[in-house]
Amino acid sequence: MSKVRIIIADDHQIVLDGLKLVLSSRDDFEVVAQAGNGVEVLNLLEKNIVDIVVLDINMPEMDGIKCAKKIKSLYPQVKVIILTMYAQKSFVEEIVKIGIDGCLLKNNTGKELSDAIARVHSGKSYYDQIQNFSKDDSEEKEYPLSxxxxxxxxxxxxxxxxxxxxxxxxxxxxxxxxxxxxxxxxxxxxxxxxxxxxxxxxxxx
Known part of the structure; x- marks a missing residue:
């Protein structure tokens, strides 16, 4: 059985290392490349055959949303999963309109990410957490930090x-x-x- 070929993108190397570790634990997944921003992702897609791109939403030069739009325009066969820390329904509604195949919260990227990739690769969407997302766009998670x-x-x-x-x-x-x-x-x-x-x-x- 051929492996699911994946690009992961985040502007923090420690996050990329964690994602690769999680995904590499599955024999049917292959992380073919890593990127630090949307521009790098598009450059990698020119040179690699890829099934799924996993994108962080906040990246320099080109963020995850803009990159996802480009991918869907240039490579409609490539599936896209967005990682976000913004648990708001209006955000999910926006990315559904773009045609993004899946979305999950960034702090739940262990087994859930593997499950999301497997489902999206099978042709289905993955928005399991949407029922837990806030309807109030003004509500953001606050930390006791400056x-x-x-x-x-x-x-x-x-x-x-x-x-x-x-x-x-x-x-x-x-x-x-x-x-x-x-x-x-x-x-x-x-x-x-x-x-x-x-x-x-x-x-x-």
């Missing part, structure tokens, strides 16, 4: 050290370390690895 703290968490997710984060944000290394200590205290976490896992589970990165 914008600066979330920014630092995302930099950590990119693999940057405190010194490198300080350089990119034009603040002192001491300030970054203070933020990191405060973040752990606020979230009742005890290590950077726990923080990264929290950020992945809650769609921060």
């Amino acid at each position: 914008e600066r703290e979330i920014e630092i968490i995302r930099k950590l997710g990119d693999g940057l050290t405190s010194s490198q984060i300080a350089d990119t944000l034009f603040i002192s290394e001491h300030t970054v370390k203070t933020h990191r200590k405060n973040i752990l205290k606020k979230l009742d976490l005890h290590s950077s690895s726990e923080l990264i896992q929290y950020a992945l589970n809650n769609g921060i990165i």
